[in-house]
Amino acid sequence: LKKIIEGACLAKDGLYQILFVTNGKLTQDEVDIYNYLRTIIFDEGVSQYTTLVRTRFPNFQEKETLYDDLKRMIKESNELVELLRSCRDFIYVNNPSLKEVNNNIEIFEETRNASRKELMKALSSCGEETYKAKGLNSLSQRIKEPITKEKILRRDLATITDNDPHKELLATLYREKIEETKTFAIQVIHTCIIEAKQTEIQGDSYWQRTPQRTPTNLPGTSDVATITAAIAGAIIQGLFTVI
Known part of the structure; x- marks a missing residue:
């Protein structure tokens, strides 16, 4: 929360996009923080400038796997449904460490580059409007x-x-x-x-x-x-x- 507020204060001319990053399965604390953004720190309009980024998802380029994960989250709770419905976009990426890919530099760089492209694609579709806090x-x-x-x-x-x-x-x-x-x-x-x-x-x-x-x-x-x-x-x- 501290870092989020400091970042908002630094963005004096408005926020272009908020990347709400979650490392794996969304926890209740993360859901709560997302809703603090919408209800206390900013207002519900900030949702249209928020992209949820699911990291550490090895099969992020396989659409069928993504759909399965989305269906799983939707079944878990109404809160997750509300969160997914409200945010501007929801993307999957993977940012493995070298150890996780058995020190294979080629796979390491290939995966990270593919993830970077997903992020850039999401950001490039945002338009040029900014959100004022x-x-x-x-x-x-x-x-x-x-x-x-x-x-x-x-x-x-x-x-x-x-x-x-x-x-x-x-x-x-x-x-x-x-x-x-x-x-x-x-x-x-x-x-x-x-x-x-x-x-x-x-x-x-x-x-x-x-x-x-x-x-x-x-x-x-x-x-x-x-x-x-x-x-x-x-x-x-x-x-x-x-x-």
């Missing part, structure tokens, strides 16, 4: 004031001169105010995420359309804390643009 842009409006205030405080802190008789006291006061402002911004982020969760529970969303996913199964405290920390970290690193 609406959820993060909306959030930026709500934290604009505290973030701006923090920048001003940091600027003023840097102007304290060594000749000032009260420099230590002033520096301490400025640092305390900076921490207070930063804490407030993080609280705003946390509130926004909680509100997004509540909206998704009440509205016509994935969580409501999937009966077995009750509110108690929604992102828990640890997930919210992770998302909050990731956005806060992006702000501190200067990755998050407040507009």
Whole structure:
């Protein structure tokens, strides 16, 4: 989650395509993260810019085998059906290690090149539109004031001169105010995420359309804390643009 949010913050001009990579069978955690993308971090529009990439699939060039795997996933759960239906595309590739192909360089390179072609084919069919991270842009409006205030405080802190008789006291006061402002911004982020969760529970969303996913199964405290920390970290690193 942290890497996803940092990547979204870096993509200031929008996201061209998200490659959601899964190593083998989709786990419940991976399904949940995919849905966090659609319901909390961004919105459901991001699905049209998301390609699911199934790696480590040796027979990825055999269509019949791919169909069999798809049928297996469809039978497993309604959640997987919803995921497959919502994403823009779903492709299979294989990225073996040299050890897995008995150190055969020729097979190694041939397999990886074929996989690369599959990825490029998927990307070339995406068109030129980009997805704007609406959820993060909306959030930026709500934290604009505290973030701006923090920048001003940091600027003023840097102007304290060594000749000032009260420099230590002033520096301490400025640092305390900076921490207070930063804490407030993080609280705003946390509130926004909680509100997004509540909206998704009440509205016509994935969580409501999937009966077995009750509110108690929604992102828990640890997930919210992770998302909050990731956005806060992006702000501190200067990755998050407040507009």
